[in-house]
Amino acid sequence: MPSCRLADDFAARLLAWWDEHGRHDLPWQHPRTAYRVWVAEIMLQQTQVSTVIHYYRPFLQRFPDLQTLACAGIDDIMSAWSGLGYYRRAVHMHRAAQLCMQLHKGALPTTAEALLALPGIGRSTANAIISQSLDLPLPILDGNLKRVLARHAGIAGWPGERSVERKLWLAAELRLPQHRGADYAQACMDLGATLCRRRQPRCGDCPVAGDCHALQLSQQDELPGRRQRRAKTQRQLQLLVYRRGDQILLQKRPAIGIWASMWSLPEGTADPRSAQAMQVIRHELTHLQLHITPWLMPETAECMVADTPLQWYKLRESLQLGLPKPIRDIIAQLPEPD
DNA sequence: AAGCCGGGGAT
DNA sequence: ATCCCAGGCTT
Numbered sequence: 016m017p018s019c020r021l022a023d024d025f026a027a028r029l030l031a032w033w034d035e036h037g038r039h040d041l042p043w044q045h046p047r048t049a050y051r052v053w054v055a056e057i058m059l060q061q062t063q064v065s066t067v068i069h070y071y072r073p074f075l076q077r078f079p080d081l082q083t084l085a086c087a088g089i090d091d092i093m094s095a096w097s098g099l100g101y102y103r104r105a106v107h108m109h110r111a112a113q114l115c116m117q118l119h120k121g122a123l124p125t126t127a128e129a130l131l132a133l134p135g136i137g138r139s140t141a142n143a144i145i146s147q148s149l150d151l152p153l154p155i156l157d158g159n160l161k162r163v164l165a166r167h168a169g170i171a172g173w174p175g176e177r178s179v180e181r182k183l184w185l186a187a188e189l190r191l192p193q194h195r196g197a198d199y200a201q202a203c204m205d206l207g208a209t210l211c212r213r214r215q216p217r218c219g220d221c222p223v224a225g226d227c228h229a230l231q232l233s234q235q236d237e238l239p240g241r242r243q244r245r246a247k248t249q250r251q252l253q254l255l256v257y258r259r260g261d262q263i264l265l266q267k268r269p270a271i272g273i274w275a276s277m278w279s280l281p282e283g284t285a286d287p288r289s290a291q292a293m294q295v296i297r298h299e300l301t302h303l304q305l306h307i308t309p310w311l312m313p314e315t316a317e318c319m320v321a322d323t324p325l326q327w328y329k330l331r332e333s334l335q336l337g338l339p340k341p342i343r344d345i346i347a348q349l350p351e352p353d
Numbered sequence: 354a355a356g357c358c359g360g361g362g363a364t
Numbered sequence: 365a366t367c368c369c370a371g372g373c374t375t
Contacts (some may be wrong), residue, residue: 059370098361157370
């Protein structure tokens, strides 16, 4: 069967390359327990290794096992997550940990199906956890693999499209080895991260360049295809800065929407006759552009009643809470109290 | 199928 | 400025 030859060749060459040139010292590789791999995989969703590196060890120090995470308060978890972005991941992880306490005797389940049922875990993440912690060969399809496979198999189109994604999953399955599932998953990602990069791929060093479709046709720069880009919607955000001596008033964001469940500055409208507009901050997200106007409220102003919790914090303490970056920046540039 | 959800790094 | 990153969830 030709597909077996493909799998053997591809995986064997990749593994041989990885043994010598791969990354063997990432913090979640030692030991490769399910909990440690899970935390890493969630942090790594849409987030680069170079960023996650700074968060992973402190997070594990604070939440060394699944039970600790399940029993922790969401504020503690959000604080540890602060700066990583996509904060819903932290909420999902907390809920997943509690579900594991109820349904799986306090451990992560050991089948992809059961993992898939947990919030925050899709097919790729489930397979990544199983393959790495149990050393079983299962296909994964993250940003690295989408690029590697689109090029090696010559799959055109934007991977966000269903039809393209289906082809990519099939290509991933066809290349699976019989053994060394954990090393193979890591090898695939290392190939994408270090050689088969978006720009300037190092095809001269690639172990699977010999039968790479993109290289044969010089299509490395065209594959994978890009999404059609759209204009970002613009959104205004008015934030209120209430000072009381060395304290500042913060408000919990709603559980849905941007910065879900995080502490932030209260949102509302200010009277420009009494409040002082600070410098407008532009904050880019994937799908929209925020124009944030912070309003310095007069000291005598009363804060309106809100539908989410309000809390006074000392300036210095507030910066330890885990605030969205623009909020941190606004607070950091406030003048010190007299 | 398309929209939503952050922040940082590279170019 | 623009693109991309160890994606998944919701509508």
